[in-house]
Amino acid sequence: MSFLQAYKTLSLTLIFCAGVALQTFAQTAGTPSPVTPEDYGKWETLRSGMLSPNGRWLAYGITRVNGENELRVRQLDTDVLTVIPFAEGVSFSSDSRWLAYAIKMSESERKKREKQKKSVRNNLGLLNLVTGDSTVVEEVASFIFRDDGAYLAMERYPRKDQESKGVDLVITNLSTGIKTNFGNVSEYAWQEDGAMLAMIIDAEGQAGNGIQVFDPDTGILRTLDTETTRYTGLSWREKEDDLAVLREREDDAYEEATHVILAWQKLDDKNPTKLILNPDTLSGVPQNSRIVEGQKLKWSDDGAILFFGIRNREKKPTEEKVETDADSMAVDVLEPAEVLVWHPKDRQVIPEQKMSAERIRRRNYLVAWHLKTNRVVRLGRNLSEPVTLVPGQRYAIGAARPMNATACSAGPIKIYIWWM
Secondary structure, eight states, X not given: OOHHHHHHHHHHHHHHHHHHHHHHHXXXXXXOOOOOHHHHHXXXXXXXXXXXXXXXXXXXXXXXXXXXXXXXXEETTTTXXXXXXXXXXXXXXXXXXXXXXXXXXXXXXXXXXXXXXXXXXXXXXXXXXXXXXXXXXXXXXXXXXXXXXXXXXXXXOOOTTOSSOOEEEEEEETTTOOEEEEEEEXXXXXXXXXXXXXXXXXXXXXXTOEEEEEEXXXXXXXXXXXXXXXXXXXXXXXXXXXXXXXXXXXXXXXXXXXXXXXXXXXXXXXXXXXXXXXXXXXXXXXXXXXXXXSSOOEEOTTSSEEEEEEEEOOBOOOOOOOOOOTXXXXXXXXXXXXXXXXXXXXXXXXXXXXXXXXXXXXXXXXXXXXXXXTEEEEEOSSTTSOEEEOTTSSXXXXXXXXXXXXXXXXXXXXXXXXXX
């Protein structure tokens, strides 16, 4: 072999090896690597966001498969980003100066505490959007800004093994940082477009239970009603200073409790008007009707009518004393079998039957209480017909469906209109 032939052979060999190497490298570089469990855990999902009232801030959540979730707060005009681990449930103040959010435990910490049978509780985070400073308040169950953004109400968690529903409620002046604490609060609600905070007091042994109204601007606290019973269902009239609540009243002869309706008009005045609707003196409704707490109290727009719910009140069954012969043989009482039997002709499966039974148990008639004349009007013909208030609350519409109607075979629907 001549030198020229050997040179050509060597050149071709080097070119071939280089081509094979390049092809192998290209195949290796183009092959996707498998996803590891650690990589899969980092996958992110963008959740819905919330804009601040002035439109300068956007808060949105990021959830990951591994549970390392976070809240991102972005200033839109500067693109400055703040990341807050395990935060959710955001709320901007109306003046766009503050952002409040709940801080949850990490997945590992939550599982650890659950294994130790310890309570799992959230903290409250408060971010000053003007200065960028943030604070954390431990163990806060809920929080609500006042409509003008000047105050923040923070509800604490209940104490261990307490029987009452009342907890500590802390009102914070956001400009000064001064805090005012109230104990044994079971419900609270800010007045819409107003200064007042209404609170239901539920103490141990029901001592001191009642309704209180606090004005943080003046520091004045007023007790509107107090009695040794349970209160529920605070309802402010929209953009007004009218308030309503239910006061429970039990009777040993009946299965469930009824309620007295208390209403106040013009709470900003020195002598507000107090109205009381007693369930024993209800006219225009069937006898033995009870006022239920399942229907939220609702004011009409003009404040002339207050809507509530009623349902038939059932008496407790009387226990009959059975005389037995001492010489007779004792008969064992068998416990009911823990077996659920479903008939093939049933329209609903057993879980749906249970949910349907609970919905039926909570059904009630909508009733209109005319405050000026003390007239009571029941709306609806029977419990199976839903009644909807028309905007303005001067009319109500009821829909009557055939018995056992389904979404696929509803049949004809009759519409009824009630005038208040």
